[in-house]
Structure formats: C-alpha cells, structure tokens
Amino acid sequence: MAKGIEIRAAHFPGRAPIDAYGNGGFRFADMSHRGSILCLPSGIHGWDMDMSKPLSPEDFRRVLDEAADIEVLLVGTGTELRRLPEELRLALKSRGISSDPMSTGAAVRTFNIMLAEQRAVAAALIAV
Numbered sequence: 001m002a003k004g005i006e007i008r009a010a011h012f013p014g015r016a017p018i019d020a021y022g023n024g025g026f027r028f029a030d031m032s033h034r035g036s037i038l039c040l041p042s043g044i045h046g047w048d049m050d051m052s053k054p055l056s057p058e059d060f061r062r063v064l065d066e067a068a069d070i071e072v073l074l075v076g077t078g079t080e081l082r083r084l085p086e087e088l089r090l091a092l093k094s095r096g097i098s099s100d101p102m103s104t105g106a107a108v109r110t111f112n113i114m115l116a117e118q119r120a121v122a123a124a125l126i127a128v
Contacts, residue, residue: 012044017112021104024127038062039111039123041069049126051078057091060124067095069120074100076107076125097122104128 016029018039025034028044036047040062049059055075057064063073073092075084084092084101092099102110104125114121 011046014043015039015041015115016044017115018108018125021108021125022128026108026125026127034127036127037123037125039125040066041120041122042066047124049124051080051126051128055082055085055088057088060088060092063097063122063124064091064095066122067092067097070097070122071120072098072100072114072122074102074107074111074114074121074123074125076104076123077101078104078126079128 012029012031014029018026018028020027025032026037033044033046036049038045038047045062049055053059063070081103082101084099089099100110104127107123107125111121111123111125
C-alpha cells in the first residue's frame, strides 16, 4: 500500500549560481524552488521567510550555525531595501560574518559574482 505524499525540507546539497528569480521563487542547478532560500556552504535550503515578516536572529539560525565557512552574507530583502535589525546584525558580526542587505535582485547578482570568484559568500534571499 502506498504511503502517500512525503514532504521533505527543500535542500540542494551543493553550491550553485542562481539562474533566475521572480514569480515567487528561484531557479538554480536545473531545478526550481517556490519561496525564499538560503544559499549556504552546505547547499541551498528552503527558507520560510517573506517580505511581511520581521527579520530576527532565529530566522538566521542555519546561517549562524555555518558561520565558520561564511565571510559575507548577502541579504536579499525583497523588492525594497530593509535595514537589518541591530540584534541580527550584531549576532552575525559576533560570528565573524559581514552582512549586506540589498534588494533580492541585487543580492542574486552579487552572490553569483562572488560565488564565481570562489569567495566565502552566503545569501539569504526573500522571494519576489
């Protein structure tokens, strides 16, 4: 008897440039994902975040857990620039991560360039 649909956490186990964004999601590595994503050294993970939610250190737990391999975190805040809350900025800084908020489109472009340069970059990208 069939078990039914199994829902798994969205995860691509590798580093890949973002090929496209928009319409509520992203395309990368011949795949697509609806919703926001975290691009980390451990891979690309689905991220339960949207423009209506405030940013907090807890939302960036996975980023903080991988801090040893991240120098720069690009935060794509959607269609408009949002400042990172002081608590979040300090949490990242205390782990040695420089954070740079920008629109999601700018973050995608910058991430792809820095990834091609083999820099220790990560990105938190809110879907637009």
